[in-house]
Amino acid sequence: MKKIEAIVRHYKLEDVKNALSEQGVSGMTITEVRGFGRQKGHTEMYRGTEYAVDFVPKVKVEVVIDDDRLQMVVDTILKAAQTGQIGDGKVFVSELTETIRIRTGETGGEAL
Amino acid sequence: MMAWWTHRRCLFSFLLLAFAAIAVPAFAQDAPAADEGSTLESPTLESLAAGVDEAKLAGHNAWMLTSCALVLFMTAPGLAMFYGGLVRKKNVLSVMMQCLFLMGLMTVLWSLYGYSLAFGGDNPYIGNGDYLFMNDVQQFWNEETNSPETPMEGVIPRLTHMLFQGMFFIITPALICGAFAERMKFSAMVLFSVLWGTLVYCPLCHWVWGGGILAFDGKAYANPDIATASWAGGALDFAGGTVVHISSGISALVCAIMLGRRSGWGHDDMRPHNLTYTALGAAMLWVGWFGFNAGSELASDGLTSSAFAVTHFSAAAGAVAWSLYEWLTRGKPSVLGAASGAVAGLVCITPAAGFVQPMPALAMGAVAGVVCAIACGMKSKFGYDDALDAFGVHGVGGTLGAILTGVFATRACWDIADGAKLGLIEGGSVLKGQIVATLVTWVFSVVMTVVLLLIVKAITGLRVDEETERRGLDIKEHEEEGYLLL
Numbered sequence A: 001m002k003k004i005e006a007i008v009r010h011y012k013l014e015d016v017k018n019a020l021s022e023q024g025v026s027g028m029t030i031t032e033v034r035g036f037g038r039q040k041g042h043t044e045m046y047r048g049t050e051y052a053v054d055f056v057p058k059v060k061v062e063v064v065i066d067d068d069r070l071q072m073v074v075d076t077i078l079k080a081a082q083t084g085q086i087g088d089g090k091v092f093v094s095e096l097t098e099t100i101r102i103r104t105g106e107t108g109g110e111a112l
Numbered sequence B: 001m002m003a004w005w006t007h008r009r010c011l012f013s014f015l016l017l018a019f020a021a022i023a024v025p026a027f028a029q030d031a032p033a034a035d036e037g038s039t040l041e042s043p044t045l046e047s048l049a050a051g052v053d054e055a056k057l058a059g060h061n062a063w064m065l066t067s068c069a070l071v072l073f074m075t076a077p078g079l080a081m082f083y084g085g086l087v088r089k090k091n092v093l094s095v096m097m098q099c100l101f102l103m104g105l106m107t108v109l110w111s112l113y114g115y116s117l118a119f120g121g122d123n124p125y126i127g128n129g130d131y132l133f134m135n136d137v138q139q140f141w142n143e144e145t146n147s148p149e150t151p152m153e154g155v156i157p158r159l160t161h162m163l164f165q166g167m168f169f170i171i172t173p174a175l176i177c178g179a180f181a182e183r184m185k186f187s188a189m190v191l192f193s194v195l196w197g198t199l200v201y202c203p204l205c206h207w208v209w210g211g212g213i214l215a216f217d218g219k220a221y222a223n224p225d226i227a228t229a230s231w232a233g234g235a236l237d238f239a240g241g242t243v244v245h246i247s248s249g250i251s252a253l254v255c256a257i258m259l260g261r262r263s264g265w266g267h268d269d270m271r272p273h274n275l276t277y278t279a280l281g282a283a284m285l286w287v288g289w290f291g292f293n294a295g296s297e298l299a300s301d302g303l304t305s306s307a308f309a310v311t312h313f314s315a316a317a318g319a320v321a322w323s324l325y326e327w328l329t330r331g332k333p334s335v336l337g338a339a340s341g342a343v344a345g346l347v348c349i350t351p352a353a354g355f356v357q358p359m360p361a362l363a364m365g366a367v368a369g370v371v372c373a374i375a376c377g378m379k380s381k382f383g384y385d386d387a388l389d390a391f392g393v394h395g396v397g398g399t400l401g402a403i404l405t406g407v408f409a410t411r412a413c414w415d416i417a418d419g420a421k422l423g424l425i426e427g428g429s430v431l432k433g434q435i436v437a438t439l440v441t442w443v444f445s446v447v448m449t450v451v452l453l454l455i456v457k458a459i460t461g462l463r464v465d466e467e468t469e470r471r472g473l474d475i476k477e478h479e480e481e482g483y484l485l486l
Helices: A010-022 A067-081 B001-036 B043-086 B087-120 B156-176 B186-209 B218-222 B241-259 B275-297 B303-328 B336-347 B358-382 B391-409 B430-459 B464-470 B473-478
Strands: A003-007 A029-033 A042-048 A049-053 A056-065 A090-096 B140-142 B148-149
Touching: A003 A010, A003 A067, A010 A056, A029 B001, A049 B358, A056 A067, A067 A090, A067 B001, A090 B140, B043 B087, B043 B156, B043 B275, B087 B156, B087 B186, B087 B473, B156 B186, B156 B241, B186 B430, B186 B473, B218 B241, B241 B391, B241 B430, B275 B336, B303 B336, B303 B358, B336 B358, B336 B391, B358 B391, B391 B430, B464 B473
Parallel strands: none
Antiparallel strands: A003 A056, A003 A090, A029 A056, A042 A049, B140 B148
């Protein structure tokens, strides 16, 4: 199993969710996050005073899937979240050792 | 069908009863009049004149009481929301508390001695005890006429005048709070406001509006042979350019410098936590300012309309000018800029509201929008931390307004000097008095604020400690949080 963590723009969340649902992804977790990548945030101006905003707000989407669906899910996220502009976000893939459904005790792919 | 008819019948009966309830007393009132018709005397000229006077009093007083409420509306919710949105989340309650508490504190002082100190007597330097504890302000029993009597101030009850002026006494120290926001002890703010209101506001108010050394004497201005106690002819200050905005703005600058910068200034994130509040607060200030300026005519007449119009025009031009300035210099017009520009325009027109025409008001608002925007941008260059730009908007805008009043004032608005020309443009010379009054107000405000802050520092200390400032004044000074659910 793999865990995919995608850091995306707020306004792209709906597109990502719909695209993954169409591909049969049955669940996901989202979190409001802040951070920065290569572009190092942005600046805002308040009455002539400039503030550097280092931590830009984003949404993190977490999806757990079987190994054989990895490429399809990653491609779906990339397609749905991409604008081509700086700040589109990142996708991280990591190995997941176990998943357990609390209600039934099922494990692995059965639990997804 | 039956239910519908029953319903209609009930409704009809109800309407009939309601009509009877209204009509019967009316007929009852009419009936004796008809009976007495033969004995009723024709109204005399005196009784007609008294009726007209009562109607005029009612009109003036209704507008002035409305203005009182509008000006109070400026402090809270107006200023409280305007300032509340500009501070960080952890300090939102502290600035709202300052506004709310000052509404109480300054009112108490005003009722006990403030009004008397500001408006009592003819001494050119300070008021007297004539109105202490609302004496000769409140209604009293007249033994000669055997009836209650209301002391009058011009065309309105002195009680109304006291209330209206009291609202200015509340908002002026509240404006200063913007400079020392997020770091001054609440106890220090209270003590400073008591001393500042008593020793700076009341004398200054007396000098300008109480017939003192900065009061404009129209007769002396029209005829230089007449001796006057005013310096350089005094100042035209319709609604508080010197008394309210310059005094508070300059004192705010001194506070900002003497308290020092907020901890983390220059590197911590000090962005306004809720510009929605600020935008709404600015809009409330705009509305309340109609009472502030148009109410300062102390009556409801033609000049009231003029003051209302120029107030609106200047605010509008200020909002547009500040926004355009930002649009041109940094590519985007900001909401904070539009809100600040409106306030800057309102500040600038305040001393001039009774003296200038609508088109100059547009110009004054536009100039104030740009100049105050530049002034607010200068604080980071000079390194002082006027947290919410009390000096940048009120000090600079008020000074600009006082000077421009000397340029644009016209006798066509208010013939205050027996036909003598007023502003520079129409060939008058009031500008000299405006400049002198502005300088006097600057110097007086600086010196007194320094002295008062030193006194307060010795008694309570000025600043909260480092940990309190880091955790926020809300939790440490008031043991409350503004946003429990966020």
